[in-house]
Amino acid sequence: MSRHFILFLLLLASLGALYHRSTSQEKDCRLKITLVDSQTKKSIPGVIRCFTQSGNQAVPVGGALARGQGLEGKDALPDWYVITESAETLLPRQPLKLEAFAGLETELASVSIDLSGRDQESLTIPLRSFSQVSRQGWYGGNTHLHLSNLNKDQADRYLREIPRADHLDVLFISYLERAVVDKDYITNRYPLGDLKQFWSTGVLVNNGEEHRHNFGDQGEGFGHVMLLNIRNLVQPVSIGPGISHQGTDGTALQSGIDAAHRQGGVAIWCHNNWGMEDVPNFVSRKLEAQNIFDGGTHGSYEDSFYHYLNAGIRVPFSTGTDWFMYDLARVYTKVVGDLGIKSWLDALVAGRSFISNGPLFELTVGGQEVGDTVNLKSGREVQVKGKAIGRVNFEKLQLIKNGKVIAEVDPRSSKDHFEARLDRGVEIDEPGWLALRISTKANNEFGRQLFGHTSPIYITVDGKSIRIKDEVEYLMKQMEDARQTVATKSLFATKEERERVLSIYTRGMETLRGPGASLR
Structure with missing residues (x-):
């Protein structure tokens, strides 16, 4: 095969690729996507995914960083993409559905847009925060x-x-x-x-x-x-x-x-x-x-x-x-x-912490917060106030005393998130600790089983700490x-x-x- 013929074939391949790219772009709409805080209207970073209107087929968001970069198999998060301030991407000219959220403190926003017959379009997705942590x-x-x-x-x-x-x-x-x-x-x-x-x-x-x-x-x-x-x-x-x-x-x-x-x-x-x-x-x-x-x-x-x-x-x-x-x-x-x-x-070492991949917590015992110690001169009742709030239904909020569940409440739906509150007296007759956790088989948006647990609030009685x-x-x-x-x-x-x-x-x-x- 002559050198000139090989060059000719390479030229044809390049022209074919350019033609395919141009015709592909002609079939697509250039969409600018911006996520904003629903209250301040300021742009915020977050993640999005895109589907056909039927929801049966994911649509890649070209140009945006894949949220699951570096992950493989079941961990790959294939449909989620990162939006920093805003992103421009080419999407097919057809009705589409997009979902977005930011961190653990906003609801999942779902919007539909019809790009049929459009060359260029802009889409602003407001994200509503439900937490003040x-x-x-x-x-x-x-x-x-x-x-x-x-x-x-x-x-x-x-x-x-x-x-x-x-x-x-x-x-x-x-x-x-x-x-x-x-x-x-x-x-x-x-x-x-x-x-x-x-x-x-x-x-x-x-x-x-x-x-x-x-x-x-x-x-x-x-x-x-x-x-x-x-x-x-x-x-x-x-x-x-x-x-x-x-x-x-x-x-x-x-x-x-x-x-x-x-x-x-x-x-x-x-x-x-x-x-x-x-x-x-x-x-x-x-x-x-x-x-x-x-x-x-x-x-x-x-x-x-x-x-x-x-x-x-x-x-x-x-x-x-x-x-x-x-x-x-x-x-x-x-x-x-x-x-x-x-x-x-320093805050972590002091025990002022909670862990989560979904719900967010608040807890006080006798007015003391997570990581603190409630010092009692003798056994008595203390008032416990707790709260968990999250985007996904976490099924049970549990109050833990010395490793045992002593109370639990079901979350209720509030717009597009879930919230559970606990307010009750707990009788204390010995040293110990109290904490909140969730109990659920539900998964978050990335397909991981939800978890959440506060660090304890400690209770001493007559100057003594728990030692079982x-x-x-x-x-x-x-x-x-x-x-x-x-x-x-x-x-x-x-x-x-x-x-x-x-x-x-x-x-x-x-x-x-x-x-x-x-x-x-």
């Missing part, structure tokens, strides 16, 4: 995010547009090492600390570290912990031959947690109760908060929180999404003063079993390494067994 000092954050298999420009765009469209206020990405495959972890290429190049979006982004140990590449090991607001990486970032393919298992996570604290950092346990070093570190007050559902909906409140709380160990609730933002999950904290990375983390004997014994057994597993499975180079790691559990058991409120 953002005006009451509550700020939503994601404490656990990694990105991979994106180039730097794609990662920059992701961090500029998606957290903003989800109406997050604070976001922590983190540095993570895993032998060989971490070459594709694009978030590892950002510098540690505040990433102020993204702050103009209205989201405070900070880069921390995921400090971890595994037996095997993915097997359960000592555990994973987020080290946030640190100035320098804690080395080794990943411990042991299982994940790093080198060295020994002779370094406990606790030494890295201590190193982060010396930098003024905060340590948050990851992935529910996954790992073997969580209990001794919570018992020893080394950990500031607990992440649940950061990477899926496995795990339970009972295993991740209630055992600790009933043993007298205060554990604030937190969450994130791990690999990409596959969900709307976040932890809200009530910040005192101006919002900043430190003030947001069975729960203390449960945690003791957890540490004993973990110590035995670590002793059996770990690779230690010396007796000193072995003793250094196993002593974490010994000290944890001594601390839990030591002086404190009497068991009941």
Whole structure:
């Protein structure tokens, strides 16, 4: 085949592509889409999806960033797209239906538009807010995010547009090492600390570290912990031959947690109760908060929180999404003063938090708020006021006392959202804690099962805090079993390494067994 003939074929192919593109555009309408706050009429970021009028077929929104970028399979969110200020896209000249929302505080707007015979059109979609939490000092954050298999420009765009469209206020990405495959972890290429190049979006982004140990590449090991607001990486970032393919298992996570604290950092346990070093570190007050559902909906409140709380160990609730933002999950904290990375983390450490991927909460006990302590001189009735409000029907709002449901109410429909209120007296005759949660099988707009739980309000009676004997014994057994597993499975180079790691559990058991409120 001659060179001239090949060039001729390439020219024909190019002309064909141009013709197809031009005829395709002739069949489409150029639509400018803007989302606005229904009250202020100001443009706001959010997400949209588009369908044919029948609703049976999704229509791609070309030019807009796919909300599910980087996600695959059932997590891919194929139909949702990000709108920052406004977006221009080519859509077919036919009747269409669009849906939009912004974060967790607006209703889902649904509008229809007929683009038949139109070359160009504009569409403004008003979004109605049903919640005031953002005006009451509550700020939503994601404490656990990694990105991979994106180039730097794609990662920059992701961090500029998606957290903003989800109406997050604070976001922590983190540095993570895993032998060989971490070459594709694009978030590892950002510098540690505040990433102020993204702050103009209205989201405070900070880069921390995921400090971890595994037996095997993915097997359960000592555990994973987020080290946030640190100035320098804690080395080794990943411990042991299982994940790093080198060295020994002779370094406990606790030494890295201590190193982060010396930098003024905060340590948050990851992935529910996954790992073997969580209990001794919570018992020893080394950990500031607990992440649940950061990477899926496995795990339970009972295993991740209630055992600790009933043993007298205060554990604030937190969450994130791990690999990409596959969900709307976040932890809200009530910040005192101006919002900043430190003030947001201070609020989390103080227990002024609730976690959610849908409903938003309010709770007071005797006038005290989430994270506070109600001090009673003797047992008596306290007034509990609670509220949950969300875009999707969350089915049950439950009041939890010391891990047990003591009251629940059904939400009622209010325009295009759901709301449940609780106002009742609760008899207190012993120390404990109270919190709100939802109970539902319903999914949010991204197809993830709804969850939501406040951190507790604590109650002391005659100066004593809760300390239930069975729960203390449960945690003791957890540490004993973990110590035995670590002793059996770990690779230690010396007796000193072995003793250094196993002593974490010994000290944890001594601390839990030591002086404190009497068991009941």
